[in-house]
Amino acid sequence: MTSDAATARRVVLRHHPEGALQPSDFTIETGTIPTPAEGQFLVRNRFVSVDPMLRLFVDRDPLGGGMPSMPVGTTIPGAAVGEIVASHHPDHAVGDLVEGRFGWQEYAVSNGAGVNRVDPRLGGPENALGIGGLPGFTAYVGLHAAGGIKPGETVLVSGAAGAVGSAVGGFVRARGGRAVGIAGGADKRRYLIEEAGYDAVADRHAPDFLDQLAKALPDGANVYFDNVGGPMLADVVPLMARGGLVLICGLMAQYQGDEGDGTDHLPAVLRAVMGKGVRIQSFTQFGQDALRPAFQDELAGLVASGGIASRVHIEDGLDRLPHALAGLFAHSVPGKVVVRVAPDTAAPADSTRTLQESE
Ligand SMILES: NC(=O)c1ccc[n+]([C@@H]2O[C@H](COP(=O)([O-])OP(=O)(O)OC[C@H]3O[C@@H](n4cnc5c(N)ncnc54)[C@H](OP(=O)(O)O)[C@@H]3O)[C@@H](O)[C@H]2O)c1
Incomplete structure (x- = not known):
């Protein structure tokens, strides 16, 4: 399920998992689509990465205090591939496909730091989260x-x-x-x-x-x-x-x-x-x-x-992200796991809104 054009959904930490991670450790919040400021652009995520390291990030006491604990209510971080749907950035144009730390959400604003252009030589854009990411x-x-x-x-x-x-x-x-x-x-x-x-x-x-x-x-x-x-x-x-x-x-x-x-x-x-x-x-x-x-x-x-493997397992819908993360530990599949959160062509966004939580 995807949200309508006016709203943006995101997956947030509901509570810190105890032992094996459960999908119920996460919840989905709905807000409005964020607006990029001067020097920023707005991305509509198409594929979101599912990485085992996230289990460490959401822990109550990561590495026994060796890392800061993520506050409840935080949008889950992580890599994603998306299409730029609004831009006030000199180096990034509407329509560009980019990979970056856009998080477990449908839309993200970025200033371009740590963002990579999707390399068309690697096949489908999901590969930018696997072999090319x-x-x-x-x-x-x-x-x-x-x-x-x-x-x-x-x-x-x-x-x-x-x-x-x-x-x-x-x-x-x-x-x-x-x-x-x-x-x-x-x-x-x-x-x-x-x-x-x-x-x-x-x-x-x-x-x-x-x-x-x-x-x-x-x-x-x-x-x-x-x-x-x-x-x-x-x-x-x-x-x-x-x-x-x-x-x-x-x-x-x-x-x-x-x-x-x-x-x-x-x-x-x-x-x-x-x-x-x-x-x-x-x-x-x-x-x-x-x-x-x-x-x-x-x-x-x-x-x-053909000298390297680039298999990607795709699940559909933002709601599948917590299940896919828990699955990495319970019943893993070969290759890279990603979740598709938007269809191939991203609809232009209304960039006049700001993100507000509905809860
Ligand atoms: N150093 C860095 O910069 C960096 C960057 C990215 C990722 N990482 C780390 O690299 C590792 C692999 O990441 P990934 O994205 O490839 O993960 P992944 O796609 O989830 O694959 C991990 C593999 O580990 C195996 N596994 C799971 N639980 C296990 C257990 N209890 N004992 C033995 N094997 C187990 C599974 O294979 P089988 O069940 O088939 O054995 C699974 O295919 C993770 O530890 C991740 O945190 C490090």
């Missing part, structure tokens, strides 16, 4: 942080069938490396091998998961690109190659407060780290904008040659 860029930045991948090196990737992991496979193969994924289920294994550039995949739900993993890593992993954290690290570190690098991208398995089964895996991890001189490093794509042009050029070539 934060997940693809994160994969690229992570491999850059690892110092680049040399031909013949093996990169092991957890959460491989997710949006970031899907992109890692293509970039590793393009560098002559070998990509080994960890994913849940036969469908994801097929997707990773047939579409996403992976050479081998271990099924984390299979009873012989550790045997599969060991078999896929005859010479160990030179890099472990970790998207999930949690107890899996203890399984993986002993399978690292000498001098290997553990690259922490995200902690998907820990965002809901579920930090394992209570067993302390740290001693096994540290024994392997010590024994093999393994390095552990974290990275973030934030602040790495200087890498964007090289990322976009390499990606366009890989997309044109």
Whole structure:
């Protein structure tokens, strides 16, 4: 369902989730369409991104106090792709398709900071939230942080069938490396091998998961690109190659407060780290904008040659956003998840109104 031309809907935090996130932790508010001031433009969102990191942002006590808590009533932040429907900005015209931090809402005003033009070389505009957006860029930045991948090196990737992991496979193969994924289920294994550039995949739900993993890593992993954290690290570190690098991208398995089964895996991890001189490093794509042009050029070539996966799962309707976010943790699908909140052609907006909450 979309709102009529005069109103704008947005998804806000209703209360901080306790444990597993529920759609009822969010609510939808309706207001009027905001007006862009001089130097700003108005975007009508078409696709809104669903990112697991949001679970951390809406927590009552994110990272145990390491991040500020988001106040109840805040519009959920995040990337979106939309069409400019009114502009008082010299560099952005009505009709342009742009990607930016426009949030879980139908309309957003922007001054252009952090906004990227949608690259038509990547296919449909939804790809600007997947392979061409934060997940693809994160994969690229992570491999850059690892110092680049040399031909013949093996990169092991957890959460491989997710949006970031899907992109890692293509970039590793393009560098002559070998990509080994960890994913849940036969469908994801097929997707990773047939579409996403992976050479081998271990099924984390299979009873012989550790045997599969060991078999896929005859010479160990030179890099472990970790998207999930949690107890899996203890399984993986002993399978690292000498001098290997553990690259922490995200902690998907820990965002809901579920930090394992209570067993302390740290001693096994540290024994392997010590024994093999393994390095552990974290990275973030934030602040790495200087890498964007090289990322976009390499990606366009890989997309044109079919050398990288760009699968996007689309759900329909602003109301689906909370369900789609909860689904990332409960029953994830291969590739990037986005929600379509407006049809292909955005109707011109009445830019004379201001946004007011109806509640
Ligand atoms: N460092 C940065 O700058 C940066 C930027 C963007 C994202 N990230 C992080 O990167 C990670 C991946 O993001 P994404 O967008 O690719 O997420 P995504 O599309 O939701 O995929 C995550 C994958 O993790 C796996 N998974 C979920 N729960 C798990 C668990 N408890 N144990 C093991 N695997 C689990 C799922 O695959 P299976 O069920 O198939 O295993 C899923 O496909 C997240 O941690 C995110 O926060 C970091």
